[in-house]
Amino acid sequence: MTAIMIQGCGSNVGKSMLVAGLCRAARRRGLRVAPFKPQNMSNNAAVTADGGEIGRAQALQALASGLEPVTDMNPVLLKPESERGAQVIVQGKRLTTAMARDYARLKPQLMGAVLDSFNRLRAVHDLVIVEGAGSPAEVNLRAGDIANMGFARAADVPVMLVGDIDRGGVIAQLVGTQAVIDPEDAAMVAGFVINKFRGDPRLFDDGYQLISQRTGWPGFGVVPWFERAHLLPAEDALDLASGGTGKGIKIACLAFSRIANFDDLDPLAAEPEVDLVMVRAGEAIPGDARLVILPGSKSTRGDLAFLRAQGWDIDLQAHIRRGGHVLGICGGYQMLGHVVSDPDGIEGPAGDTPGLGLLDVETTMTPDKQLTRVEAQHVATGLEVRGYEIHIGRTSGADRTRPFAMVNDSPEGAISANGRITGTYLHGLFASDRFRAQFLEGLGIPSSGVVHAALVEQTLDALADHVEAYIDVAGLLSLAR
Structure with a gap:
């Protein structure tokens, strides 16, 4: 005591x-x-x-x-x-x-x-x-x-x-x-x-x-x-390394001005075959990135404006034309849709902000906040994914008929018709080792077999x-x- x-x-x-x-x-x-x-x-x-x-x-x-x-x-x-x-x-x-x-x-x-x-x-x-x-x-x-x-x-x-x-x-x-x-x-x-x-x-x-x-x-x-x-989760986004190792296959993550829950990236950074690059303000998305991640954000509409100010919307279109993949997590998922609406001004001035239009979904901000630990099943592989949800807003649209995962028999997330654009509300998903291995192999990146929880311990x-x-x-x- x-x-x-x-x-x-x-x-x-x-x-x-x-x-x-x-x-x-x-x-x-x-x-x-x-x-x-x-x-x-x-x-x-x-x-x-x-x-x-x-x-x-x-x-x-x-x-x-x-x-x-x-x-x-x-x-x-x-x-x-x-x-x-x-x-x-x-x-x-x-x-x-x-x-x-x-x-x-x-x-x-x-x-x-x-x-x-x-x-x-x-x-x-x-x-x-x-x-x-x-x-x-x-x-x-x-x-x-x-x-x-x-x-x-x-x-x-x-x-x-x-x-x-x-x-x-x-x-x-x-x-x-x-x-x-x-x-x-x-x-x-x-x-x-x-x-x-x-x-x-x-x-x-x-x-x-x-x-x-x-x-x-x-x-x-x-x-x-x-x-x-x-190798331990950083609390301050300023602690995230900007440049990659120069070794392995490149995964780029956009460093939003209000980036949130970026420890989603830690298990990827620990993979020796992954070259994780944080793309900062004023930098272009690398042309050789295999995957671009739009991470969580504390201000989805504000960071959509930030994203466009960097020209990243144009870079993303070029990345997709080259056959690249995109993953949006939480706020990043909301940005991938047609519009983010905030009629009650929960995150700032009330209004609508056009999304990137890469997924056929739209999001409305709501006062209730989702705070829950989640056990899900990844639809494509049937593997268990453990994570958590921490967000406001509800997302709906045609691409949700192709969910990323199932949570208690309910669809979660969305995938584009060509399978290369994915959105999910699940944070912490890459800490599930078998899922991470399968996800990386789907991108042509060999997994090392790292057990992330054991590495942290x-x-x-x-x-x-x-x-x-x-x-x-x-x-x-x-x-x-």
């Missing part, structure tokens, strides 16, 4: 990865451990056992802990829909859509839900490892804070502060954080860790000692770059080994209270 919090000197310093490694290390010690993140901002979400959604990183941390993910692990999830607004998910369910200024006023009302979820986890586990968001040095956001020191002080949880040496200036990151935060917040910090070191960690001995001398905080380790991190074990080797884990866990 103790807890410790991992906060960072900035975003993307490796907090999520360290928490996953610490969760696996604590589990190995026989502790009943659970992850917790008071507030997350991500369009990469997971459907939970209790029928809600949380950030994908917390689902990975739950796996590291040997647990099913539940909504209490991430009670507040922000899913950006525009540059200024985000959908606000509270304890797994959509509460509202708020502009940034409106959310600042809403935050203090959410602390109760955050503490309720935390206390439920703490009551049934030996240890809760909490992950902060962004940085406590963002003192302009301190009023009403529920993500970092506001939570730490409300729940009386000691903090371990993480600096990222890979981006440079790590001494200033840590010393500067202490300098700008409130002294009572600084008193919550029990120590620091240096993350993402490249080379010999001993070369930073002087810097390490300087940080400790200037702050008075003890150091708990210098952690080298974890080379296998790419092995990588989590390797991450725990890495953390144990470079962090004083016993000392860190002894700080928990």
Whole structure:
């Protein structure tokens, strides 16, 4: 019934990865451990056992802990829909859509839900490892804070502060954080860790000692770059590698401005015969791609406009003329139809947006949100596909008479008459190993026989080994209270 919090000197310093490694290390010690993140901002979400959604990183941390993910692990999830607004998910369910200024006023009302979820986890586990968001040095956001020191002080949880040496200036990151935060917040910090070191960690001995001398905080380790991190689901789309390996057969994925649930791609990226390429803004779809994937999106109509602004609609037509295949998943599926209608303005201003017209279907956005884990049967092969649905909108049309899969005897998805354009609402489908192998072989890509779930487990074990080797884990866990 103790807890410790991992906060960072900035975003993307490796907090999520360290928490996953610490969760696996604590589990190995026989502790009943659970992850917790008071507030997350991500369009990469997971459907939970209790029928809600949380950030994908917390689902990975739950796996590291040997647990099913539940909504209490991430009670507040922000899913950006525009540059200024985000959908606000509270304890797994959509509460509202708020502009940034409106959310600042809403935050203090959410602390109760955050503490309720935390206390439920703490009551049934030996240890809760909490992950902060962004940085406590963002003192302009301190009023009403529920993500970092506001939570730490409300729940009386000691903090371990993480600096990222890979981006440079790590001494200033840590010393500067202490300098700008409130002294009572600084008193919550029990120590620091240096993350993402490249080379010999001993070369930073002087810097390490300087940080400790200037702050008075003890150091708990210098952690080298974890080379296998790419084998675990990324939460931030910026972490997705742009270029492929140059080896294998090319599969291209369009990097939408509001790309969502992009961990669908992880099992493909792990296939040695696949060269997975993320096509970024301003880039053309590669002419030698065997398959183009239109992934999920948090703003289907907005990303349709983004797609056209890149000229990708023209590239797709050329790709199809060359005999290429197209797969749309969730929002990408909706884009493949004739029109996406939003009469109630659920995702933005009410109205209709013409689709790509590659499938004979059309989509209407509806207020109800589909959040469910799914066991389906792939129509073409009869193989089981396990995944999940997380979307708004209903899709209908003639091409749905050629479904991608059957779910509880009901047709799911759509396939064009020529068989080369496919749309489905099923996320996570490529994690089903036998299906993935058959799907790739249908494209002329030999499968390696990788068991993706086993690969993730092995990588989590390797991450725990890495953390144990470079962090004083016993000392860190002894700080928990």
